[in-house]
Amino acid sequence: MLPTLPLLLFLLLLLPVPLSPASPPAVQTCQDFIHCLISGGGGFPSNLIYAPSNPNYSTILESTIRDARFNSTSTPKPSLILTPISTSQIQAAVLCSRRHDFHIRIRSGGHDYEGLSYSYSSHQQTPFPPFAVLDLASFRNVTVNRAEKTAWVQSGAVLGELYYRIAKRSPHLAFPAGVTNTVGVGGHFSGGGFGFLVRKFGLAADNVIDCRGRILDRASMGQDFFWAIRGGGGNTFGIAVAWKIRLVTVPSTVTVFSVVRTIEQNGLDIANKWQSVSSKLPKELSLDLLLTTTNRTKNRATIKIAIFSALFLGKTDKLLNLMQSKFPELGLTGEDCKEMTWLESVVFHGGFPSNATVEALLDRSKNSPLVWTLKYKCKSDFVRGDPIPESALLKMWEKLMEIEPEFGGILMFPWGGEMEEISEFRIPFPHRGGNLYMIQHMAYWSDEGERHVGWLRELYDLAGDYVSREPRSAYVNYRDLDIGMNGEEEEGYERARVWGEKYFGKNFERLVRVKTAVDPENLFRNEQSVPPLPRGIRSQRIAAGSQFDRCTL
Structure with missing residues (x-):
């Protein structure tokens, strides 16, 4: 049975607002x-x-x-x-x-x-x-239709709850979204959302198929509005209470591994090879790479390590044959591999203790599974066309040897597969064909001070010559205020273009037109939400959008 109100989008569209109020609103308490x-x-x-x-x-x-x-x-x-x-x-x-x-x-x-x-x-x-x-923490219902291979999930549910409810209805059904179990569905879907199934099935937002409710559904909101809420960023167009998603089919047995190679074990050569291979592997295999360090002393780390983590939709013997053919440099063995269900693989890659059960995915507390007592800052990049030169990769790795953060890392997610085949205009998330992989630059620390953020910015700068440019692309769910913030109305649009084109590419202008139509007074906003057009240029800019569906205006 579907939830009574699976999606509500409360917008100024529904609450008549004059575009030119006679007087400014009074300050209210x-x-x-x-x-x-x-x-x-x-x-x-x-x-x-x-x-x-x-x-x-x-x-x-x-x-x-x-x-x-x-x-x-x-x-x-x-x-x-x-x-x-x-x-x-x-x-x-x-x-x-x-x-x-x-x-x-x-x-x-x-x-x-x-x-x-x-x-x-x-x-x-x-x-x-x-x-x-x-x-929205109380809005956590997940209703799975096994025969239809769909589900309705409310925005306050977290990914761990979603995965658990799906798999308990059928071990052959799954959903392509992120790894961390405490990530909320609402924000994740609003920005795109991806995990180990991205190369096979695309983003979470690619698999949002409908919105229904007493106030607005997919048909009544218009295709541009429906397009915008799937990847255009959270807290921008309204409040999505629930989403209808398309579930995907996975085998009863999948294979995972996480192997470590030090620089003395040819870790640099293997990491360099990974750049060229990972996006060309079969869709059924997603192989991530984390460059980090270990054995920290008072002044610096002493060991560089590369951690290769994978999910393969199949059994070990087939994976070993594939790796021997496509990536023998890694030296993968049967002892490195573990067979399990897809749901168990989420626990394996989720940072839980080795003895954790799948019920751990239901734990929404701050104790699961990462150390949320730490401070952290992350930045994102996309590598297009050519891999990062080995010499530059080594410089970035050397930067990780500094002691500034308690943990620093460069996490690389391979693209290719389904991501190569989906148009950059299908939803607002544009980072598709031509991207080899995405990077998340990370720093975690526990003490006070901004020097750790400064260290991360230096690491980010080291990569600048080798990643996407004009603009230097970024992922909106890895929000980064360093790349720009909104200003007051008349300057907000131009300032937003700076960060907006990094997140959304050519889709930014279409998002602005949708925002202007459905929330002209900018009720739903934050420092990096898509702004409406300034009042003085609204009519001509909206009219210029030749393919723009005016929703229900």
């Missing part, structure tokens, strides 16, 4: 917003509203903060946390937000790399306004 929620027709229960004076406020706020960098006394914190349990309460929050000009931010799983789902950037030049966090 937090108390006005609360009164609207509880007594002004909103019907929002007071026990689901948490102010800083509430003893449970900090527990609720910190429950899904995954980066300790944004859990300090200097972090901008919400004036209120709203924890709705019904779709009508979400609608009330949006109505009152618009009525009282009180900003809300939407939190699904709390994995935003810059903390923008529950905070403001501390790098903003102007003081941040009061705001509320709308926490």
